Amino acid sequence: MGWRICPYLKIGYDVEVKMAIVYRTLLSAGMLMLFTTNLYAAGDKYYVQSKQAKLYEQHSFSSKVVSTLKQGDEVMVLNKGDDWAQVKAGKNSGWLPLLLISEQKPVSRKSVLIEKSDVIEQNARRRASSTSVAGAARGLQGDDSEQSETLKSDYKALEKIEKNVPSEKAVKKFMKEGLEKGE
Amino acid sequence: MMTLLLLFSTQQLPASERLGARARFSEVSKTTADVEEDVKAEIKLGRQIAAIILGKYPLDEREPLNQYVSKVGHSLSYFVGRRELEYYLSVVDTDDINAYATPGGYIFVTTGLLKQLHDESELAAVLAHEIVHVNKRHIIKALNVQGFSDSGQRGIVTFLGGAAGSARVAFDQAVDSAMDVLFSQGLHHENEFEADRLAVQILYQVGYDPDALDRVLTRLSKLGHKHLDVISKTHPSFKQRLAHLSDDEIEQLAKQLDFKRLKPRFEEHTVDLTR
Numbered sequence: 001m002g003w004r005i006c007p008y009l010k011i012g013y014d015v016e017v018k019m020a021i022v023y024r025t026l027l028s029a030g031m032l033m034l035f036t037t038n039l040y041a042a043g044d045k046y047y048v049q050s051k052q053a054k055l056y057e058q059h060s061f062s063s064k065v066v067s068t069l070k071q072g073d074e075v076m077v078l079n080k081g082d083d084w085a086q087v088k089a090g091k092n093s094g095w096l097p098l099l100l101i102s103e104q105k106p107v108s109r110k111s112v113l114i115e116k117s118d119v120i121e122q123n124a125r126r127r128a129s130s131t132s133v134a135g136a137a138r139g140l141q142g143d144d145s146e147q148s149e150t151l152k153s154d155y156k157a158l159e160k161i162e163k164n165v166p167s168e169k170a171v172k173k174f175m176k177e178g179l180e181k182g183e
Numbered sequence: 184m185m186t187l188l189l190l191f192s193t194q195q196l197p198a199s200e201r202l203g204a205r206a207r208f209s210e211v212s213k214t215t216a217d218v219e220e221d222v223k224a225e226i227k228l229g230r231q232i233a234a235i236i237l238g239k240y241p242l243d244e245r246e247p248l249n250q251y252v253s254k255v256g257h258s259l260s261y262f263v264g265r266r267e268l269e270y271y272l273s274v275v276d277t278d279d280i281n282a283y284a285t286p287g288g289y290i291f292v293t294t295g296l297l298k299q300l301h302d303e304s305e306l307a308a309v310l311a312h313e314i315v316h317v318n319k320r321h322i323i324k325a326l327n328v329q330g331f332s333d334s335g336q337r338g339i340v341t342f343l344g345g346a347a348g349s350a351r352v353a354f355d356q357a358v359d360s361a362m363d364v365l366f367s368q369g370l371h372h373e374n375e376f377e378a379d380r381l382a383v384q385i386l387y388q389v390g391y392d393p394d395a396l397d398r399v400l401t402r403l404s405k406l407g408h409k410h411l412d413v414i415s416k417t418h419p420s421f422k423q424r425l426a427h428l429s430d431d432e433i434e435q436l437a438k439q440l441d442f443k444r445l446k447p448r449f450e451e452h453t454v455d456l457t458r
Contacts (some may be wrong), residue, residue, distance in 0.1 A: 152235070
């Protein structure tokens with residue numbers, strides 16, 4: 001009984017015991033609160049990345065669809081495991097694939113556009129900075145002759161593929177023709 | 184007591200999630216501006232790698248073929264794409280049987296691989312696998328492990344100032360390292376198994392036959408083809424991949440529901456490829 005909570009206050013021992021009980025109760029309650037909030041991670045906020053995301057009753061594609069969420073919708077993640085997440089979305093709760101949601105608020109494509117001149121010098125020929133890369137390139141050429149250590153870049157082709165992006169309308173039409181009507 | 188509390192707060196996640204959770208905790212504390220800078224850096228890196236791949240394997244000149252592959256890929260990214268990225272899908276002309284994804288969303292499939300596919304669901308399976316690599320930032324993470332950043336993903340932002348000096352050197356080294364991963368070392372096997380597993384999920388989501396990836400891997404495993412050199416070096420064996428994929432639930436569901444293979448449309452668009 002050598003301990004004192006308030007060694008500097010001149011209060012009776014029975015008061016100290018009561019204070020200790022109160023202190024311990026508060027601490028346990030606090031721990032319990034922290035524990036339970038951590039169990040649910042205060043419902044981690046996630047955002048739907050996908051254009052559409054079906055919410056399932058169970059973590060299985062064969063279970064009933066509860067609702068369909070759309071891109072940008074906020075969900076509270078309650079539980080995670082095996083590539084699926086249990087979430088609360090508005091009034092509904094259910095499961096959806098983790099692949100379809102992200103912790104980061106969606107960032108728009110426009111805000112990450114970079115200047116092409118940032119990246120590319122038109123005639124750049126880059127030196128391989130490690131022999132393993134040059135070696136890999138040599139191996140792929142399929143012949144044993146001496147190869148230059150420079151790696152060529154084709155920026156014209158790069159610009160071409162960056163122009164080859166179908167419109168959302170064209171993609172929807174393509175999906176409709178194929179996945180809805182095709183075999 | 185406080186240690187116990189901290190232990191409790193991390194044990195809510197299953198073990199498989201904890202590594203990802205560590206990365207995500209650092210991401211949660213980022214501002215939107217931070218994320219934008221990271222994505223810009225990722226795209227910058229990916230573009231340079233894409234340009235080098237195009238220097239190694241020429242872009243296939245057939246526009247209808249490229250547009251077809253691009254539309255199949257966008258049918259997938261419509262559902263599972265990262266919203267901040269544009270996905271670029273194209274065909275490169277080489278007998279090597281493989282597909283490649285760079286950071287930032289540049290995806291390539293070789294004519295060598297296309298010739299081995301039988302229908303559109305199989306093409307979708309291949310592209311879905313690559314989309315998962317992009318979505319999960321597997322190459323960026325591989326580069327981080329190799330020490331190109333000081334802490335997690337934040338470090339990649341140093342590449343943005345890459346005009347000269349040490350930042351430029353770091354950028355060039357990252358590009359070389361990424362090429363090494365793509366053509367020589369490969370990603371961590373767990374990343375490949377994850378890409379396979381989630382590719383099947385994507386096929387489900389979109390409506391393609393989820394058995395398609397299994398068919399592709401089975402067919403390639405029987406080839407014994409010299410043009411499988413790169414894919415064999417950089418990926419787990421086909422046997423291992425098929426073992427990780429086997430799932431009775433998928434096989435049962437594939438029989439019950441109306442999933443598409445779209446063989447006629449695939450054959451229509453690939454008729455030019457000499458087999």
